[in-house]
Amino acid sequence: VPAESALKDIFAEDFHIGAAVSSKTIKSQESLLTHHFNSITAENEMKFASVHPEEELYTFEEADQIVDFARKHGMAVRGHTLVWHNQTTDWLFRDKQNQLVSKAVLYERIRSHIQTVVGRYKGDIYAWDVVNEVIADDGEQLLRTSSWTEIAGDEFIAKAFEYAHAADPNALLFYNDYNESHPSKRDKIYTLVKSLLDRGVPIHGIGLQAHWNLFNPSLDDIRAAIEKYASLGLQLQLTELDVSVFRFEDKRADLTEPEPGMLEQQAEFYEAVFKLLKEYSDVISAVTFWGAADDHTWLSDFPVRGRKNWPLLFDERHRPKPAYYRVAALA
Numbered sequence: 001v002p003a004e005s006a007l008k009d010i011f012a013e014d015f016h017i018g019a020a021v022s023s024k025t026i027k028s029q030e031s032l033l034t035h036h037f038n039s040i041t042a043e044n045e046m047k048f049a050s051v052h053p054e055e056e057l058y059t060f061e062e063a064d065q066i067v068d069f070a071r072k073h074g075m076a077v078r079g080h081t082l083v084w085h086n087q088t089t090d091w092l093f094r095d096k097q098n099q100l101v102s103k104a105v106l107y108e109r110i111r112s113h114i115q116t117v118v119g120r121y122k123g124d125i126y127a128w129d130v131v132n133e134v135i136a137d138d139g140e141q142l143l144r145t146s147s148w149t150e151i152a153g154d155e156f157i158a159k160a161f162e163y164a165h166a167a168d169p170n171a172l173l174f175y176n177d178y179n180e181s182h183p184s185k186r187d188k189i190y191t192l193v194k195s196l197l198d199r200g201v202p203i204h205g206i207g208l209q210a211h212w213n214l215f216n217p218s219l220d221d222i223r224a225a226i227e228k229y230a231s232l233g234l235q236l237q238l239t240e241l242d243v244s245v246f247r248f249e250d251k252r253a254d255l256t257e258p259e260p261g262m263l264e265q266q267a268e269f270y271e272a273v274f275k276l277l278k279e280y281s282d283v284i285s286a287v288t289f290w291g292a293a294d295d296h297t298w299l300s301d302f303p304v305r306g307r308k309n310w311p312l313l314f315d316e317r318h319r320p321k322p323a324y325y326r327v328a329a330l331a
């Protein structure tokens, strides 16, 4: 068992400390997960394409393994995610002639999906990322164009929250997005969530994915985003925290290990981030990393396929990195 102070104990008075897991990493990272974390999120196993590959077929085996692991170890579970434009099957949007279905058919399908998935884990999953990444990154438009908007305009967003609330009235329902600290996208997310609140849509929190890197966002932008979202009176969570050692536009793929300077910069940034998060612990209820250790991170395939990255607090052999020690020192 790791000797280092447990992150979940260091921040017990502040917020849950979570990690994204897979059906493999709950085995390969079991010791690290149970020692440091008190919440987990299925990285892929609860996405639409993973649990509902065909209209008449649900495949819950791997999601069940993850929920069982959490129950065994007394860990909270965040559900990710119900409505998204990625990792969602085409059949959801199409009829037998491969035409886009009507709004009514889409709503009945997604209502049934949410009723089945949220209903299955009622009492085990305390919070859901009901809607993921509908805000457009660029330009004036509020929503990104997708099959969802093609068929249902913006109405599907409120519907998703209403269906999730009907399926589990006790679950905390989140809107989740990335680049959430960019001022322009921050203001769009605020506009969307405020409009939902003003219409009495059941939404309880905003998920800041927090896929950051050594160079951005600035601490000022992070603080401004927290302040702006908190002004809505909702709880906030960091839902997918990692700190890439590369700028998003840097496609270099020559490194087989991080440069020492990178790990020092990463430690500086993580320390400053957690100091800031502690300052807002009254509105931040959980901080979930998008992985527990560098041996498994989605960033080793995004945005550059096969390009290794080292974004987390523990290295490929689950040893603490400089960033862990700086964060742990905030106890």
Ligand SMILES: Oc1ccccc1CN[C@@H]1C=C[C@@H](O)[C@H](O)[C@H]1O
Residues within 6 Å of the ligand: 043, 044, 132, 178, 179, 209, 211, 240, 298
């Ligand atoms: O940072 C981004 C940049 C462009 C598109 C999507 C994202 C983040 N998108 C996230 C990342 C990994 C997936 O496993 C998560 O489900 C998704 O929410």
